[in-house]
Amino acid sequence: MAKVSKAELKKKASLVNRRLTKEHPDAHCALDFENPLQLLVATILSAQCTDERVNKVTKELFKEFKTPEDYLNKPHKKLEEMVNSTGFFRMKAKNIRGAMRAIVEQHDSEVPKTMEELHALPGVGRKTANVVLGNGFGIPGLPVDTHVTRLCNKLGLTKDKDAVKIEYQLNDLLRKEHWTMFSLRLIFHGRRVCKARKPDCENCCLSDICSFPG
Ligand code: SF4
Known part of the structure; x- marks a missing residue:
């Protein structure tokens, strides 16, 4: 297959973004939260759930x-019991407690607002940090999950499977202000149309520009 230039990839990423903006005007973070702290906890709990x-x-x-x-201060057992049904509850409760300790001891009890500081919290990877930055603080961040990985491979925007590499590649293709919503739109499209097991290519608004339909 001929090598696609950076300029062509940028054009394609913008086209995908425009089409998905039209297709999923309601795209949003599906986790319920009222502040960045709640979003951080909810995102840690959302792994494999x-x-x-x-x-x-x-x-x-x-x-x-x-x-x-x-x-x-509240009994750790109580936290474990309350998050039990999200799976991997011991690990998640431990990570949440560790993250809260770091927030209290190192950040004056405020959720930090930089990738570096968020990523340094226990149990917080780049995906979680980007979710909190983008949706909790309105600071551009591009979370890469399985939907983003799958769709970007199908659309020929990347050939990588590694989430961090894909994040950097997409960062390079789109203007910062589009990062967070682009990720959310891809996630919505992955859930509604381009499902992992049965993509609905016939009704997909990207079928004419998809490199690997089906
Ligand atoms: S054409 Fe099919 S495989 Fe390609 S993005 Fe659309 S649903 Fe997914």
Whole structure:
């Protein structure tokens, strides 16, 4: 296959973004939250779990745990019990507690606003940090999950499977102000149309520019 130039990839990424903007005007972060702290906790819980399940859990959790200090002062067993149904609950509860400790001790009890500081919190990878930056603070961030990875490979925007490499490649193709919404639109398209097991190519607004339909 002929090598595609950076300029062509940029053009394609912009076209995909425009089409998905039209197709999914309602694209948004599907996790319920009222502040960056809640979003951070919800995103840690969302690993290997549906957003619907996380929202059910956090609805009750956030009534009990409101501040970073609550996660340190209230019984850890209580936290584990409340997040149990999201799976991998011991690890998630440990990471949440570790992140809250770092927030209290190193950031004056405020969720930090930089990739470097967020990524340094226990259990917080680049994807989680980008979710918090983009959706919690309105600071451009491009979370790469399985939908973003799958769609970008199908659309020929990347040949990589590594989330961090894909993030940097997409950062290079799109203007910063589009990063967060581009990721959310791809996620919506992956959930609604380009499903992993059965992509609905016949009804896909990207079928004419998809490199690997089906
Ligand atoms: S054409 Fe098919 S494979 Fe390509 S993005 Fe659309 S649904 Fe996915």
